[in-house]
Amino acid sequence: MILVVGHKNPDSDSICGALVAAELLKARGLEAQPVRQGEINRETQHILATAGVEQPELRTSVAGEKVWLVDYTDLAQAPDDINQAEILGIVDHHRLGDVMTVNPLEAWIWPVGCTCTILFNLFKMENAEITRPLAILMMSAILSDTVGFASPTCTQKDKDAVAELAEIAGVEDLDAFIKDLLIAKTNIEGLTAAELVEKDLKAYPFNGRDVVVGQVELATLEQVEGMIEALEADLIRRCEEEALAFAAVMLTDITTAQTRLIYKGEWADKLGKHEEDGILMMENTLSRKKQGWPWLQNELV
Secondary structure (H helix, E strand, C coil): CEEEECCCCCCHHHHHHHHHHHHHHHHCCCCEEEEECCCCCHHHHHHHHHHCCCCCEECCCCCCCEEEEECCCCHHHCCCCHHHCEEEEEEECCCCCCCCCCCCCEEEECCCCCHHHHHHHHHHHCCCCCCHHHHHHHHHHHHHHCCCCCCCCCCHHHHHHHHHHHHHHCCCCHHHHHHHHHHHHCCCCCCCHHHHHHHCEEEEEECCEEEEEEEEEECCHHHHCCCHHHHHHHHHHHHHHHCCCEEEEEEEECCCCEEEEEEECHHHHHHHHHCECCEEEECCCCCHHHHHHHHHHHHHC
């Protein structure tokens, strides 16, 4: 049995990618099971309900197992005992991280907007059947990761994949499909500051220390008015409890591509020169992968 596991604090690509990759392995005649490391968010719940697919089993330990990694190659985002597992494969669309393997492996890492874009192309390359539920999972993940094609991470391969998948899924009104998805993506009603930070939080090893950067995608920045102090307090807590050098959360208005960066930690002073009245606003910034985290790396050196 091969466990297919996405990253900690899973987003829609991580969950959908695990489900889809497991089906690809089954099409090869292998035994595979998708698993998740954390609770699924509201957008992913919406996607799974639309596709009529059950969420993967929660599993945080993979010691002694054979695994495929989906949507990451950083050890900090893997199960804590990943070094006791055998990594057989990777499918990812991020930078190459610090995962090391003992044996050769199958690895597909493409500079596209979504892991599911890669998986779609693997299905086509291998002439594997794409069912309607799989099509919905893949096109939803692609539209989520590219924010309805608006993100700078979006490529022509992503658009081409959605066009073909929409036909398989029987989606005639793509604009309406995207609108429903983005409504689910930006629904934060009732979430605490800690839950917002945790919603899409990724850990990165950097200059010998640990750093975390979260992102909350919003319909408007007004949705988090009155929560800034609580968000700052949560970042401070994480730095103290986890010995982090830097903790940040990107509050991103997906309609204006404006991001407010909240950050704390020992390295916070390195960004002080960019602040205005204690606020760091990032214009034309939708993507953590292609814009937020690369910019932060340059500032935190």
